[in-house]
Amino acid sequence: ASLAVGGFGLCGIPTALIGALYEQGAGSLRVVSNNCGTDDHGLGTLLAARRVARVTGSYVGENKEFARQYLAGELEVELVPQGTLAERLRAGGCGIPAFYTPAGVGTQVADGGIPWRYAADGSVAVASPPRQTGLFGDRVCVLEHAITCDFALVRAARGDRHGNLVFDKSARNFNPLAAMAGRVTVAEVEELVEPGDLAPDDIHLPGVFVQRVVALTPRQAADKQIEKRTVRV
Incomplete structure (x- = not known):
């Protein structure tokens, strides 16, 4: 649950x-x-x-x-x-x-790659996926669910x-x-x-x-x- x-x-x-x-x-x-x-x-x-x-x-x-x-x-x-x-x-x-927000743009929050789970040997077993982004005026925002x-x-x-x-x-x-x-x-x-x-x-x-x-x-x-x-x- x-x-x-x-x-x-x-x-x-x-x-x-x-x-x-x-x-x-x-x-x-x-x-x-x-x-x-x-x-x-x-x-x-x-x-x-x-x-x-x-x-x-x-x-x-x-x-x-x-x-x-x-x-x-x-x-x-x-x-x-x-x-x-x-x-x-x-x-x-x-x-x-879902909604768009500028928080996290230009970081791994938007680009993906944040370790969600490590393997026993210290390598990254599961990483965050890249997020969809959009341009609003002159501001890039990331889509959050x-x-x-x-x-x-x-x-x-x-x-x-x-x-x-x-x-x-x-x-x-x-x-x-x-x-x-x-x-x-x-x-x-x-x-x-x-x-x-x-x-x-x-x-x-x-x-x-x-x-x-x-x-x-x-x-x-x-x-x-x-x-x-x-x-x-």
Whole structure:
């Protein structure tokens, strides 16, 4: 199955849903997410258990096992410019099959050749193909295809039983986009409210994109890890 997973680093990640997926035992997963958590948290737990076959993302981050599996040829990785990844997810949710963007023109993103999978001897087993380009005025742009997934897992600060969601600050980055790209979207919410309790202008993602809502316990809602702790002296 393919999964679009919200969050950035460890901010706004659907911790409880990832944990439930780990317990469920699914494997050979194709994951679309900005990054893959850390070695001990988030999607990193699925990665360490060898449940992930392919990752489409833009950032390796603090996950050493992610880097090790990729370089050892155990994991296929499609690296995508961050803004392009966000737009590919949004386009998938809006029914737009593809779009042109100047991001990546003149690089291997457009020309092809980015290693997607390494062989055991360190050679490139699978490389990205060249992309179609087009000229718009005097600007060359590369064609990017939309992303849709079988499922999407997201986390929201508040939500109602119809699936209308509100995200907290920077947790709003990839969560709404991932939710839009899933054919079946499951949202874990820190606070579940009744329909009508959310003001229409406060809703970040309408319930039309959400098929399942899971109310977190207070303990689950408080489980928020920090990727890299810094202290001001």
